[in-house]
Amino acid sequence: MHIPDGYLDAPICILTYAVSLLILILCWKKAKSEFQSRFASTLAILSSLIFVAQMLNFPIVGGTSGHLVGGTLLATIFGPYIAALGMTIVLLIQAVFFADGGITTFGANIFNMAIIGAFSYYIVKLLAGKTPSTKRFLTSVFVTSWLSVVLGSLACALEIGFSQAFPADISVTVPAMLFWHAIIGVGEGAITTPLVSAIKYVNPSLFSFHFPWRLPINETEE
Amino acid sequence: MKQKNETILLIATIIALAILIPFASSNPDGLERVAESLEVEEPAPLWRGIMPDYSLENIDNPYVSTLISGMLGVCLVLAASFIIGKAVSKGESK
Numbered sequence: 209m210h211i212p213d214g215y216l217d218a219p220i221c222i223l224t225y226a227v228s229l230l231i232l233i234l235c236w237k238k239a240k241s242e243f244q245s246r247f248a249s250t251l252a253i254l255s256s257l258i259f260v261a262q263m264l265n266f267p268i269v270g271g272t273s274g275h276l277v278g279g280t281l282l283a284t285i286f287g288p289y290i291a292a293l294g295m296t297i298v299l300l301i302q303a304v305f306f307a308d309g310g311i312t313t314f315g316a317n318i319f320n321m322a323i324i325g326a327f328s329y330y331i332v333k334l335l336a337g338k339t340p341s342t343k344r345f346l347t348s349v350f351v352t353s354w355l356s357v358v359l360g361s362l363a364c365a366l367e368i369g370f371s372q373a374f375p376a377d378i379s380v381t382v383p384a385m386l387f388w389h390a391i392i393g394v395g396e397g398a399i400t401t402p403l404v405s406a407i408k409y410v411n412p413s414l415f416s417f418h419f420p421w422r423l424p425i426n427e428t429e430e
Numbered sequence: 431m432k433q434k435n436e437t438i439l440l441i442a443t444i445i446a447l448a449i450l451i452p453f454a455s456s457n458p459d460g461l462e463r464v465a466e467s468l469e470v471e472e473p474a475p476l477w478r479g480i481m482p483d484y485s486l487e488n489i490d491n492p493y494v495s496t497l498i499s500g501m502l503g504v505c506l507v508l509a510a511s512f513i514i515g516k517a518v519s520k521g522e523s524k
Contacts, residue, residue, distance in 0.1 A: 214472070247519070252509075259503055
């Protein structure tokens with residue numbers, strides 16, 4: 209879903225850069241008050257895991273492939289603000305070193321994958337409710353992962369559809385993008401859910417930031 | 431996360447990369463597929479990166495090339511997100 213340079217015209221590049229930067233500044237400020245430095249290494253390792261997962265495309269039907277985005281994964285563990293920053297780092301390294309995603313379209317790619325992925329956190333919260341069972345929690349994670357990819361692809365479809373540089377309008381791009389990403393999103397859920405489940409099993413207290421009700425009583429970390 | 435668990439997760443990530451590279455699909459992704467079906471040519475990139483398409487120019491073996499560029503990418507992401515994590519946090523706690 210990484211938009212290359214040349215698909216988006218100048219107004220849309222500028223608009224998406226502005227919106228994404230504003231949201232990232234907000235995330236930085238919010239994250240500052242809640243993130244603790246001892247979790248920097250966990251963030252770094254999970255961001256690298258997402259980078260690797262994004263390299264490994266899985267095939268879907270019709271000669272098409274997809275890959276994990278990972279926004280919901282990071283958001284479930286760290287909440288939306290730090291997840292948006294972590295995802296942006298992955299996208300930045302991809303764009304600068306691997307030319308995966310354009311430079312002019314970087315703002316749009318941040319919005320579609322980092323910001324939508326990170327803020328899908330609120331969908332997990334909404335679906336899971338206040339005191340979810342493990343099953344309900346993981347089901348919420350699966351559904352949200354799917355939805356985050358579909359919503360990201362919708363944003364991408366609107367951006368390329370409204371762009372004068374892309375020769376198709378939203379009546380074509382929206383259904384086409386939604387069709388493929390409704391399938392790719394299943395892969396997102398199928399990868400995210402067992403990872404969240406495994407991380408929760410190994411280290412339940414990681415979820416204590418944002419899902420404190422999930423902590424069994426007397427759970428200790430170190 | 432405990433340091434031991436973190437180390438295990440990092441090693442597992444690299445092993446997964448090494449094992450799964452040959453199985454990764456080279457088919458177009460969702461957006462590329464849509465662009466192809468509309469016969470939109472991908473414009474020449476403004477910036478080719480340092481390791482375009484996750485490969486190194488002077489390594490012929492595609493597996494080794496992707497593996498090394500992937501591992502370099504992991505190092506870059508590790509370093510950058512660790513710095514961001516440290517910078518964003520207040521530096522308190524234990």
